[in-house]
Amino acid sequence: MPEILIIDDDPLVAETLADLAEDMGHVPLRAASLADGLAHADAGFGDVVLLDVMMPDGNGLEALPRFVASPPRPEVIIITGADAEQSAEMAVRNGAWDYITKGAPVSAIRLAILRALEFRNEKLARTAQQGRPFNPAGLVGTSPAFMDCLDLVAKAARSDVPVLITGETGTGKELASRAIHENSDRAGRPFVVVDCAALPENLAESVLFGHVRGAFTGADRDAEGLIRQASGGTLFLDEIGELSPNLQKTFLRALQERRFRPVGGRQEVEGDFRLLAATNRDLQLMVRRGEFREDLLYRVRSMHIALPPLRQREDDLRPLAEHFVHQYCERNNLPSRILTQELLRALGAQHWPGNVRELRNTMETMIAFADGVRTLYPAHLPEHIRVRHLRATAEGMRADHTGHMTSGDHAEVASQDLPLAGLSIPTWMTYRDVALERAAVDYFQNLLAYAGGDMVKAQQLSGLSRAQFYRLLRKLR
Numbered sequence: 001m002p003e004i005l006i007i008d009d010d011p012l013v014a015e016t017l018a019d020l021a022e023d024m025g026h027v028p029l030r031a032a033s034l035a036d037g038l039a040h041a042d043a044g045f046g047d048v049v050l051l052d053v054m055m056p057d058g059n060g061l062e063a064l065p066r067f068v069a070s071p072p073r074p075e076v077i078i079i080t081g082a083d084a085e086q087s088a089e090m091a092v093r094n095g096a097w098d099y100i101t102k103g104a105p106v107s108a109i110r111l112a113i114l115r116a117l118e119f120r121n122e123k124l125a126r127t128a129q130q131g132r133p134f135n136p137a138g139l140v141g142t143s144p145a146f147m148d149c150l151d152l153v154a155k156a157a158r159s160d161v162p163v164l165i166t167g168e169t170g171t172g173k174e175l176a177s178r179a180i181h182e183n184s185d186r187a188g189r190p191f192v193v194v195d196c197a198a199l200p201e202n203l204a205e206s207v208l209f210g211h212v213r214g215a216f217t218g219a220d221r222d223a224e225g226l227i228r229q230a231s232g233g234t235l236f237l238d239e240i241g242e243l244s245p246n247l248q249k250t251f252l253r254a255l256q257e258r259r260f261r262p263v264g265g266r267q268e269v270e271g272d273f274r275l276l277a278a279t280n281r282d283l284q285l286m287v288r289r290g291e292f293r294e295d296l297l298y299r300v301r302s303m304h305i306a307l308p309p310l311r312q313r314e315d316d317l318r319p320l321a322e323h324f325v326h327q328y329c330e331r332n333n334l335p336s337r338i339l340t341q342e343l344l345r346a347l348g349a350q351h352w353p354g355n356v357r358e359l360r361n362t363m364e365t366m367i368a369f370a371d372g373v374r375t376l377y378p379a380h381l382p383e384h385i386r387v388r389h390l391r392a393t394a395e396g397m398r399a400d401h402t403g404h405m406t407s408g409d410h411a412e413v414a415s416q417d418l419p420l421a422g423l424s425i426p427t428w429m430t431y432r433d434v435a436l437e438r439a440a441v442d443y444f445q446n447l448l449a450y451a452g453g454d455m456v457k458a459q460q461l462s463g464l465s466r467a468q469f470y471r472l473l474r475k476l477r
């Protein structure tokens, strides 16, 4: 029976919708908060989600991408007040199936649910024809660049060819490899990770191919090796660019012949594994420099997935940040947190050299340090990121002030002048801390420019003691 997840904090509305769903022969489930609703969706409940916009713990439209990406991939119908129609239309463009204004006749709601389920059935039938549905296996993101990569991951899962996944550190290469494995015919069999950068030179062959008893001093029994452990499953070579020339040669042979000889062994053994490899290095360049075998590169790159850095997929920031916050709170039994627009803007202004891993650490650090605080502002960001952000904002504003402004720009700058301007009002202490920090960044930039980089002169001009001066400078840097 189709499942209808009703997310509305108004008990009367929720009950009416639940009665209607039941009346239509569906299974209703009610949630009075976004957090509860997401927990149900993440647990796999819901063919259709009826989602209210104004919820006690946040805005339903902002949570929309997480519902759309949740495991049942439900059709979401937004339930909105008459004055929010415009944003609901926007939501439909962003993946919601439909929207209904509050107070619409029951027949209109019935029709919307009916149509959503018809559409869903067709969609599922189409997917079934193409094979089993794709499980994103923890991969979160909605940007076009990321969706293209997901398509490739799904395609890779339907085949058994070697795949090379490239991308900067922390872009999700290992996670994508796991998703390929989980969605492939080899799911349920081992997924074995080999960190090529950590293979000890003298033992690398035995770690990979195994050894027989007595093959070398200390080999007091047979060892299987990682390749045999991956038998029937997937072998993931992480940092493949770090394989030594010797191992590249031996491994290429194992890959071509599907057979190899354990160290000290007389007989060859069979290796039935699917190869996935990842690197953040430019293997083509390494080939030109003679550091990587060309024949091995062609072997492992039957298919290539290039994961873009986080700074090139702006649309992923919000769902990822919310995903990590939700995951962390759930794991630590904490109430969920609300991310303010100002915080999301501050996250969007970062360069993220450590990509998704850095974002994850940032969100977790924020929750851990903003002890018990339910609403997160830029002031809760780890210090080094906050200073980077304040500096960028200050630079942006300086550029605005020196550039040519139209009268419209003045209003824009005036609102940006408030470091925490946005949808919600921060506490005075938070506002004051951020404003003070920004003033300090500004002051020090001007001071150092005035002193021509002469630190002694700058310290004297500042009127601060040497210790205070350098402490503050270190903090701002």
Ligand SMILES: Nc1ncnc2c1ncn2[C@@H]1O[C@H](COP(=O)(O)OP(=O)(O)OP(=O)(O)O)[C@@H](O)[C@H]1O
Binding pocket: 138, 139, 140, 141, 167, 168, 169, 170, 171, 172, 173, 174, 175, 176, 238, 278, 280, 320, 356, 357, 360
């Ligand atoms: N699209 C994503 N959705 C959810 N989590 C992600 C995503 N991409 C990366 N992560 C998370 O970011 C962290 C780093 O991911 P992963 O280890 O897969 O990156 P990597 O590219 O293999 O990094 P490295 O090159 O440093 O080994 C992990 O905690 C992973 O769960």
